[in-house]
Amino acid sequence: MDEFQALLQAIQRLFNIQCNNYKEDYIKRRLASRMNSRHIATYKEYREFLLQNKDEHEALKNALTINVTKFFRDPPVYDCLRSEIIPPILREKKKLRLWSAGCSSGEEPYSYAIMLHDMTTIIKDVDWMIIATDIDETILKKAKEGIYEKSALEFVTESQLRRHFRHRDDGRYEIKPHIREKVKFQHHDLMSGVPVSRYLDIISCRNVTIYFSDKQKNDLVRMIHQGLNPGGFYVMGMSEFLSREVEHLFSPYRPLQKIFVRKDTA
Numbered sequence: 381m382d383e384f385q386a387l388l389q390a391i392q393r394l395f396n397i398q399c400n401n402y403k404e405d406y407i408k409r410r411l412a413s414r415m416n417s418r419h420i421a422t423y424k425e426y427r428e429f430l431l432q433n434k435d436e437h438e439a440l441k442n443a444l445t446i447n448v449t450k451f452f453r454d455p456p457v458y459d460c461l462r463s464e465i466i467p468p469i470l471r472e473k474k475k476l477r478l479w480s481a482g483c484s485s486g487e488e489p490y491s492y493a494i495m496l497h498d499m500t501t502i503i504k505d506v507d508w509m510i511i512a513t514d515i516d517e518t519i520l521k522k523a524k525e526g527i528y529e530k531s532a533l534e535f536v537t538e539s540q541l542r543r544h545f546r547h548r549d550d551g552r553y554e555i556k557p558h559i560r561e562k563v564k565f566q567h568h569d570l571m572s573g574v575p576v577s578r579y580l581d582i583i584s585c586r587n588v589t590i591y592f593s594d595k596q597k598n599d600l601v602r603m604i605h606q607g608l609n610p611g612g613f614y615v616m617g618m619s620e621f622l623s624r625e626v627e628h629l630f631s632p633y634r635p636l637q638k639i640f641v642r643k644d645t646a
């Protein structure tokens with residue numbers, strides 16, 4: 381095995397990801413930037429450094445964009461959920477369960493919580509809850525803390541910022557308790573099945589499959605199908621798609637926003 385492959389294996393084991401399917405050039409370019417900043421010249425040396433220095437894990441994860449996220453990432457997706465998908469669920473069922481799968485540092489589930497909080501001040505008496513899961517324990521800890529730099533809040537409106545965040549003395553923004561308590565964070569590996577009782581109305585699993593093999597991607601789509609209520613919605617990442625093997629499980633609802641609706645076929 382060459383030095384690059386040995387490093388790749390170490391990264392896969394450390395971060396529990398599957399890089400095989402990913403373009404080698406992409407990974408090499410990002411590794412080069414980390415190696416430069418540590419003044420390391422060879423993959424072998426970097427592998428040893430990585431294994432001995434936990435500090436480097438976070439930096440490499442960021443460089444590989446493993447945890448990259450934002451509040452209200454891809455705003456048209458949230459607009460569609462807010463204006464078309466969620467109101468009928470709230471009105472008819474008076475209950476909504478949403479799962480943010482691969483939630484990273486919490487920006488995605490908290491965005492849904494902010495949206496639902498504001499909607500349920502108009503459509504009242506609704507029992508709603510958000511389940512948020514990730515495989516990465518370190519990032520989940522950050523998610524539970526709910527403290528963010530201004531840069532994560534680009535798509536948060538002034539009014540949302542005022543009502544749902546506390547501006548801290550250190551300049552960062554902390555999510556307020558009325559939003560935080562609506563999100564239940566759990567550690568969970570998407571390869572191990574549905575983490576919660578089924579009957580979910582919406583599963584948001586976005587930008588998670590970048591390092592998955594084709595088989596893992598298809599297994600994930602089948603699991604999401606099983607987890608959803610009849611007529612439930614699956615929200616994917618903008619650069620993700622349904623392969624031929626699993627496309628019969630969902631109908632496109634808003635293809636441009638990558639929102640699909642569950643079909644009843646087994």
Ligand SMILES: C[S@@+](CC[C@H](N)C(=O)[O-])C[C@H]1O[C@@H](n2cnc3c(N)ncnc32)[C@H](O)[C@@H]1O
Nearest residue numbers: 446447448449482484514515516569570586587
């Ligand atoms: C790029 S972030 C996406 C965050 C958010 N969904 C978004 O779109 O902004 C991908 C997240 O998926 C998580 N992840 C990757 N593989 C996973 C797995 N097998 N099970 C659960 N989470 C996983 C990573 O730890 C990371 O936090």
